Amino acid sequence: MATTSAAPTASTAPARPGHQAREKVVILDFGGQTAQLIARRVREAGVFSLLINPATPAADIAAMKPAGIILSGGPASVYEPGAPRCDPKVLDLGIPVLGICYGMQLACQMMGATVARAGHREFGRASIDVRDRRDLLAALPEQTTVWMSHGDQVSPGDGPSLEVLAGTPTCPLAAVRSISPARTFYGVQFHPEVTHTPQGATIIQNFLYEICRCRGDWRMADYLESAVSQCRQTIGDGRVICGLSGGVDSAVVAALLHRAVGDRLTCVFVDTGLLRKGERSLVETTFRDHFHIDLRTIDAEREFLGDLAGITEPQEKRRRIGHRFIEVFTSATRGDPELSHAKFLAQGTLYPDVIESGHGHAGTAAGIKLHHNVGGLPEKIGFALIEPLRELFKDEVRKLGLALGLPESMVWRHPFPGPGLAVRVLGEVTRERLAVLRECDHILLEEIAAANLYRATSQVFAVLLPVRSVGVMGDGRTYDSVVAIRAVTSEDFMTADWARLPHDVLARISGRIINEVRGVNRVVYDISSKPPATIEWE
Numbered sequence: 376m377a378t379t380s381a382a383p384t385a386s387t388a389p390a391r392p393g394h395q396a397r398e399k400v401v402i403l404d405f406g407g408q409t410a411q412l413i414a415r416r417v418r419e420a421g422v423f424s425l426l427i428n429p430a431t432p433a434a435d436i437a438a439m440k441p442a443g444i445i446l447s448g449g450p451a452s453v454y455e456p457g458a459p460r461c462d463p464k465v466l467d468l469g470i471p472v473l474g475i476c477y478g479m480q481l482a483c484q485m486m487g488a489t490v491a492r493a494g495h496r497e498f499g500r501a502s503i504d505v506r507d508r509r510d511l512l513a514a515l516p517e518q519t520t521v522w523m524s525h526g527d528q529v530s531p532g533d534g535p536s537l538e539v540l541a542g543t544p545t546c547p548l549a550a551v552r553s554i555s556p557a558r559t560f561y562g563v564q565f566h567p568e569v570t571h572t573p574q575g576a577t578i579i580q581n582f583l584y585e586i587c588r589c590r591g592d593w594r595m596a597d598y599l600e601s602a603v604s605q606c607r608q609t610i611g612d613g614r615v616i617c618g619l620s621g622g623v624d625s626a627v628v629a630a631l632l633h634r635a636v637g638d639r640l641t642c643v644f645v646d647t648g649l650l651r652k653g654e655r656s657l658v659e660t661t662f663r664d665h666f667h668i669d670l671r672t673i674d675a676e677r678e679f680l681g682d683l684a685g686i687t688e689p690q691e692k693r694r695r696i697g698h699r700f701i702e703v704f705t706s707a708t709r710g711d712p713e714l715s716h717a718k719f720l721a722q723g724t725l726y727p728d729v730i731e732s733g734h735g736h737a738g739t740a741a742g743i744k745l746h747h748n749v750g751g752l753p754e755k756i757g758f759a760l761i762e763p764l765r766e767l768f769k770d771e772v773r774k775l776g777l778a779l780g781l782p783e784s785m786v787w788r789h790p791f792p793g794p795g796l797a798v799r800v801l802g803e804v805t806r807e808r809l810a811v812l813r814e815c816d817h818i819l820l821e822e823i824a825a826a827n828l829y830r831a832t833s834q835v836f837a838v839l840l841p842v843r844s845v846g847v848m849g850d851g852r853t854y855d856s857v858v859a860i861r862a863v864t865s866e867d868f869m870t871a872d873w874a875r876l877p878h879d880v881l882a883r884i885s886g887r888i889i890n891e892v893r894g895v896n897r898v899v900y901d902i903s904s905k906p907p908a909t910i911e912w913e
Contacts, residue, residue, distance in 0.1 A: 397423050397592070397593070397597075397601075398422060398423065398442055398590055398591075399422070399423045399424065399439070399441050399442065400417050400422050400441055400443040400583065400589070401425045401426075401436060401439060401441045401443075401444055401445070402417070402424055402444075402445045402446075402447055403428075403429040403444065403447060403478070404427065404447050405429050405446065405447050405449030405477050406450055407449045407450065407475075409447075409448060409568050410426060410447040410448070411426070411869055412568040412569060412869075413447055413568045414768075415866070416575070416576060416579050417579060418593055418768075420579055420591070421589075421591030421592070422583050422589045423592075423593040425439075425441075425766075429446075429459050429460065430459075430460075430461070430462075431461075431462070432462050433462040433463075433468055436465060436468065437468050437470070441470060442470075442471075442583075443470060443472070443473065443583065443586070443587035443589070444471070444473070445472070445478070445582075446474040446478025446481060447476075447477070447478050448476035448477045448478060448524070448566060449476075449478075451477065452490075452526070453480050453481050453527065454490065461481065463485045466482060466486065466558055466560060467557065469559075471559040471561070471582070471587045472558075472561070473562070473563070473582045473586075474560070474561070474562040475562075476524065476525055476564060476565070477525075478562070479529065479551070479564055480525075480527055483529045483537070483562060486560070488529050488530065489530040490527050490530070491528070492526060493525065493526055493527060493528045493545070493546065497523035497543070497545060498523060498524050499523065499524075500521070500523075500571060501520070501543050501549075501565070502519070502520055502521075503519060503520075503521050503542065503549045503550070503565070504517065504518055504543070505540070506540060506541060506542070507538065507552070510585045510586055511552065511578060511581050511582060511586065512540050512541060512550060512578065513581050514581070515574050515578070516574075519574050520572065520574075521563075521565035521566070521571075521572045521575075522565055522566045522569045522572045522575075523546070524566060525546075525564060528546055528548065528564055529548045529562075530548075531547045536553065536555055537551040537552070537553060537554070540552055548564065549563065550565075559586065561582065567579055570866075595771065595778055596778055598771075598775065599775060599778050602631060602635075602775075603631065603635045605763070606761065606763055609719075610636055610719055610761070613639070613717070613718045613719055614641065614713075615632055615636060615639065615640050615717060615718075615720070615721055616640075616641050616642075616708060616758070617629045617632055617640060617642045617722075618642075618644075618704065618720070619643065619658055619670070620723070621644070621650060621654045621655075621658050622788065622791045623723075623772060623773065623776060623785065623786060623787075623788050624723030624725055625722070625723035626661070626723075626786075627776040627779065627781065627786075628721050629668060629721075630776065630780070630781055631779060632761075641668075641671060641714055641717070642662055642668050642671070643670075643673065643704065643708065644658050644671070644673070645672075645700065645703055645704065646672060646675060646676060647676065647679045648677075648680055648806070649679060649794065649795030649796045649797045649804075650796070651791065651813065651816060652813045652814070652816065653817075657785070658670075658672075659672065661781075661782065665782075671707065671711070673703055675699070675703045678699055678702075679696065679797075680804065680805070680806060682695045683695060683696070683797060683803075683804040684803070687802050687803055687841070689798060692794060692798060692804065692913070693794050693797075696793075696795075696797060697793075697794075719760075719761050720758035720760055721760075721761040721762070721763070722760065722761070722762055723762075723764055723772075724762045724764065725764055725765065725767060725768065725769060725772060769790070769868060770866075773786050787829070789832075789834045789835060790868065792911055796809055796813065796816075799812060800838075800839045802840075802841030803841075808839055811839060811856065812838075812858075814891070815858050816836055818888050818891060818892070819835060819836070820835065822883050823862070823880070823884075828880065831864075831874075832862050832863065832876075833864050833871065834865070834868075834910055835862040835863075837858050837859070837860060837861075838858065838860075838912050839856060840858065840859055843856055844857050845896075846896030846897060853896045855895055855896040855897070856894050856897075857895070857896075857899060858895050858897070859912070860881070860884065860899070861912070862876055862900075862901075863910055870904075871904060871910050872904045872905075873903060873904055881900060885898040
C-alpha cells in the first residue's frame with residue numbers, strides 16, 4: 376500500500392479500495408531498493424501485499440490480520456545508530472515471518488543472535504547448498520543460484536535456536552528457520568524477489584502457501600469491484616474531475632470512475648503543445664466517442680511554450696509546466712458552471728510515482744522526480760484527491776484497464792512523462808524543435824511496432840539533443856541536429872536495462888529519421904541502464 380511516513384491531510388487523502396477483509400501479506404519496508412519487487416512477487420503469486428512503515432506497532436499490524444509478514448532488505452547495518460527497526464513484538468504475534476537480507480539480520484538480532492561484518496562480502500550471484508528441502512525450500516534442487524547483496528551476516532554459533540536450511544562456504548546461514556515453538560520465523564540472506572535468483576518465485580510461493588497457508592484470492596476482477604465500490608462511497612453524490620494526459624494511468628482512472636459514477640465524471644484534457652503525434656485525436660476518440668465520457672479539451676500550447684521560452688534547466692522546465700498546468704486547470708474548472716461545484720479531482724498516481732517522489736516508507740527514498748501529479752495540485756485549487764491506482768504497479772494497472780474494456784492499443788502504450796516532450800527536447804523548447812522530435816519519435820515507434828518489439832520493450836522514445844554535428848548529404852555538407860534513441864526493458868520502472876534492439880531495426884530507424892526528418896543528420900543509441908542513469912534524460 377502506498378502509505379507514507381506522514382498521514383495524508385483531509386484534502387489529499389486518496390480514495391483506496393477497502394482491503395480489511397482481503398487476505399494479505401504485509402511487508403515492512405526498510406528502504407531496500409527491491410522492497411517494491413517483493414510486493415510485486417507476492418501479488419504475482421496470487422496474494423495481495425501491502426508495504427508499510429517498519430515502525431508500525433505490532434498491535435496495529437495484528438489488527439490488519441495479515442496471513443504473513445515479510446521484513447524487507449535495506450541499505451543500513453543493524454548496529455548503526457539510527458538504523459531502521461521494527462517492533463520486536465512482531466515476531467511474537469503468532470503470524471509467520473520471513474526476513475530477507477537486512478530483515479533476516481534484524482530479526483535474528485532481536486532474537487539474540489550476533490550480526491557482524493562478514494569476512495567475505497557477497498554481491499552478486501552465489502551458489503547455495505540446500506540442506507533442508509521442507510516448507511520454505513521445498514522443491515528446490517540441492518544446489519541453486521541466488522543473488523546476494525550484503526556486507527553483514529548472522530554469525531553461526533551462539534544466539535537463538537536456528538535451524539540452518541541452506542548455506543555457502545562464506546555464508547553458513549544463508550537460510551534459516553527458528554525452532555522455537557512460539558515463533559514461525561524464516562530468514563534468507565539472499566534476495567528471492569529478484570530475477571537473478573531463478574528459484575526465488577518458488578521460495579516466495581512456499582512461504583505464502585506452505586507456511587502462511589494462503590488461499591491466493593488476489594484477482595484484478597475483485598480489485599475492480601472493490602475500487603468501484605470505494606470510489607462510489609467516497610464521492611457520494613458529488614462530481615469528480617479527472618485530468619487526462621493521454622497515458623495509460625489517467626485513462627484507467629477515467630474508465631474506472633466512469634463505471635463508478637457515470638455522468639458525474641468530467642475529464643479535462645489539456646493540450647500543452649508538448650504531446651506526441653496524434654495524442655489529442657486518440658484521447659478524444661477513445662473517451663468522447665467510445666466511452667461517451669464528458670470530455671473538455673483545453674488548447675494551451677501558446678501559454679506553455681511561452682513559459683518555456685529560453686529555459687534549459689530540466690527542473691525549471693518541470694516547475695514552470697506544473698505551475699502553468701495549475702493555472703490552466705483552475706481557470707477551466709472554476710470558470711465552468713458545471714465544474715465549479717466539483718469537490719473531487721482524480722489522478723493516475725501509481726506506487727512507483729509515490730516512491731520516486733520521495734515518499735518511501737522508511738523515509739530514505741530520494742526525490743528523483745518532480746511530478747505535477749504527486750502532491751501540490753489539490754491543495755492549490757481546493758479539490759479532495761482521489762487516487763484509486765496509488766497502490767498498484769504498472770502491470771496491474773494494465774490488467775485493470777483490460778478488465779474495464781479499454782482498447783489494447785491504449786492499455787499497452789508506453790509511459791509518457793507528465794511534462795511531455797519538454798523533457799525530451801534537451802535545451803530550449805521551441806515549436807520548431809518539438810516538431811522535429813515529434814516526427815522522429817513517430818518514426819521510431821512505427822518501426823518498433825513493425826518489428827513486433829513494442830510489447831517486448833517497456834519504454835521507447837527519441838530525444839533531441841542540444842548539439843549539432845557535421846554530416847554529408849548528397850554532395851553537400853550539413854550541420855544539423857543529433858537525435859538519441861532510448862529503449863529500455865523493465866518490470867517496475869524502479870530499475871531498467873537498455874533494450875538489445877536488433878541492428879537491422881536500428882539501421883532502419885536511423886535511415887528513416889535522417890532521410891525523412893529535415894534538420895537531423897545523426898542518430899545515436901543510449902545503452903545506459905537505470906541505475907545509474909534514469910530512463911528519461913531530463
